Amino acid sequence: MRDADELIRKTKSLDGRSYGGYKQLLGQWSFGDFSFSIDRVQSDPFAPPSACRILVPLDTAQIPSEIALDKLARIAAGDFLARRARKIFGARRSGGKSEAQLRIAPVGQEILPRSSVTWNEEGMELRVQVPFPAAGRRILGRNFARFLDYDLCELVYKTVCFGEDDGPDLADLTRHIHTFKDHVALQKILHERGWVAFVADGALLARASGISDLPMTDAVPFQVPKVLGKDTPSSLVQTIELPYSGKISGMAIPKGITVIVGGGYHGKSTLLEALERSVYPHIPGDGRELVATLPDAIKVRAEDGRAITATDISLFIGALPGGADTRQFFTENASGSTSQAAAITEAIECGSRALLIDEDTSATNLLLRDSRMRQLGRSEPIIPLIDRVGGIREELGVSTIMVMGGSGDFLDLADQVLLLENYIPYDATARAREVSRGEAAASSTDSAAPDWPQEAVRKRLLLSCPPPPAGRREKTRAEGTATLRLNREEIDISALAQVVDPGQAEAIAYAIRALVTDANGKETIADACSRFAAEFTSSSWQVFAAGRYPAFLAAPRLQDIFAALCRYRYLKARSA
Numbered sequence: 001m002r003d004a005d006e007l008i009r010k011t012k013s014l015d016g017r018s019y020g021g022y023k024q025l026l027g028q029w030s031f032g033d034f035s036f037s038i039d040r041v042q043s044d045p046f047a048p049p050s051a052c053r054i055l056v057p058l059d060t061a062q063i064p065s066e067i068a069l070d071k072l073a074r075i076a077a078g079d080f081l082a083r084r085a086r087k088i089f090g091a092r093r094s095g096g097k098s099e100a101q102l103r104i105a106p107v108g109q110e111i112l113p114r115s116s117v118t119w120n121e122e123g124m125e126l127r128v129q130v131p132f133p134a135a136g137r138r139i140l141g142r143n144f145a146r147f148l149d150y151d152l153c154e155l156v157y158k159t160v161c162f163g164e165d166d167g168p169d170l171a172d173l174t175r176h177i178h179t180f181k182d183h184v185a186l187q188k189i190l191h192e193r194g195w196v197a198f199v200a201d202g203a204l205l206a207r208a209s210g211i212s213d214l215p216m217t218d219a220v221p222f223q224v225p226k227v228l229g230k231d232t233p234s235s236l237v238q239t240i241e242l243p244y245s246g247k248i249s250g251m252a253i254p255k256g257i258t259v260i261v262g263g264g265y266h267g268k269s270t271l272l273e274a275l276e277r278s279v280y281p282h283i284p285g286d287g288r289e290l291v292a293t294l295p296d297a298i299k300v301r302a303e304d305g306r307a308i309t310a311t312d313i314s315l316f317i318g319a320l321p322g323g324a325d326t327r328q329f330f331t332e333n334a335s336g337s338t339s340q341a342a343a344i345t346e347a348i349e350c351g352s353r354a355l356l357i358d359e360d361t362s363a364t365n366l367l368l369r370d371s372r373m374r375q376l377g378r379s380e381p382i383i384p385l386i387d388r389v390g391g392i393r394e395e396l397g398v399s400t401i402m403v404m405g406g407s408g409d410f411l412d413l414a415d416q417v418l419l420l421e422n423y424i425p426y427d428a429t430a431r432a433r434e435v436s437r438g439e440a441a442a443s444s445t446d447s448a449a450p451d452w453p454q455e456a457v458r459k460r461l462l463l464s465c466p467p468p469p470a471g472r473r474e475k476t477r478a479e480g481t482a483t484l485r486l487n488r489e490e491i492d493i494s495a496l497a498q499v500v501d502p503g504q505a506e507a508i509a510y511a512i513r514a515l516v517t518d519a520n521g522k523e524t525i526a527d528a529c530s531r532f533a534a535e536f537t538s539s540s541w542q543v544f545a546a547g548r549y550p551a552f553l554a555a556p557r558l559q560d561i562f563a564a565l566c567r568y569r570y571l572k573a574r575s576a
Helices: 004-013 019-025 071-091 141-160 170-193 268-277 336-349 371-376 389-394 429-438 502-518 525-536 558-566
Strands: 027-030 035-040 050-057 117-119 123-130 195-200 207-209 212-215 237-242 246-254 257-262 291-293 298-300 308-311 329-331 354-358 399-403 416-421 424-427 460-462 476-479 483-486 489-492 573-575
Touching: 004 019, 004 027, 004 141, 050 141, 071 117, 071 123, 071 141, 071 170, 123 141, 170 195, 170 237, 170 291, 195 268, 195 399, 257 268, 257 389, 268 291, 268 354, 268 399, 268 416, 298 336, 308 336, 308 460, 308 558, 308 573, 329 336, 336 558, 389 399, 416 429, 460 525, 476 502, 483 502, 502 525, 502 558, 525 558
Parallel strands: 257 399, 257 416, 298 354, 354 399
Antiparallel strands: 027 035, 035 050, 050 123, 117 123, 195 246, 195 291, 207 212, 237 246, 308 329, 416 424, 460 573, 476 483, 483 489
16 A cells, blocks of 8 residues: 555646546555545546545544444444534535545435445445546646645544544444434334334424424424323323433324324424334434334325336226226326325335325325215226225234324224324324214215225336436436436436435435346345345445445435335336
């Protein structure tokens, strides 16, 4: 390994040369306490920044061995250091293209396995992007040498060296790890006790705004529910013990059908959004640290215009005019009801144990059909959710949490009903049953609805379906959390509310490319996606980016890889 002095001399000697001369710097360079590896040099000053790695031994970072050897602690520590790096690198003023700077992946409120900080037995890697300085297309070698000689060491020490006075605080790291481990333990408790979700007393669920995931400063803290009309705690109130938070009380949502009701602006959707985001752990101070949902829970909604490929939607769509087979349904432009029917059955197909549904984003005609419309319409192919949700619970073991503000028909089927008033929850289960008994029973359910099918949701085999031809170069990337791009094809994933990090979206894009290219028709879509999801929790990440040491990836869930793949218009599949 060559040393830093040689790198600095070589960099100075490149001053004023054409930009391609920077390729002479490729390789790994020793700075004593750490190494700096230049893995890819950008082709010109306007191309994506150069890919570099900072390799830091554990002794230099002074990270306790019990953290370095603990898999869960490494995930949390990597997330913590990525946030620290983002703060330290961002605090340094940029001189534009004339100055070098370190860039690392953006981070949100969730603690995720990230490629920006990886670990091995010897130490850690920080994967960064560095725009090499230039004037026009000429190298500013002396500027880059000054950055390497003075700035780089300071940035590294402030970011990862816990023994430095201005370095990260070990107490903050420990708190980050404990928060992560408590959430992991909480999700394990959900599984053991047969719960779908848990919301701790005092949790802050409301967000700053519709475009900010930061906590609202004056939010009403969550309160454990009392029985509506009584001053007694609900049976939903449970006390659990976590490794680091100790004993906490909160609202446990059991398996089954849970209906959340209440007036507009009273917090129904706020609660549901907190549950959908809490498949992931959250950072200390977020307010949702002790809110957890089953990790495979899926938010489903209507999505006009999406493609559907060989999906079995027969649970919800019966005989169609023209005789189209709904056991293996194809369309390039689904309606709202058909798209939501597909989303539900796809969630079941990939093994989700909980569905999250908001009336506001659902197709009304898929949710229910009142008695008048049932009497008037004689040939309706849509079987509404109200006729199927009980079977989904009993036959498939899948729970449903749904927000309903405009219809009380689901109250007849609900195992528990939550009423939100001014963001305060009440257990209205008993009151809902009184109301149901006072009304015409099952006013919108159809006793003549089709029987539950013998094989409710058929799995699909994934067939080879490579992306369309590329232009000058192959493209695999994400645009935020809304769009994936494979060459010239765009995949709209804006409806996937639980893809919360741009790094997750980019990782999904890599996974889809590999899945559709290597498919052989012998593996189900669910199994193929499961295999890739497991790979994302490993420490390498290279398999998804052809050895380019990707810096901006974050681990997605199996369910989100599956859902994104199902929206790929070139997908080819058939029933297993």
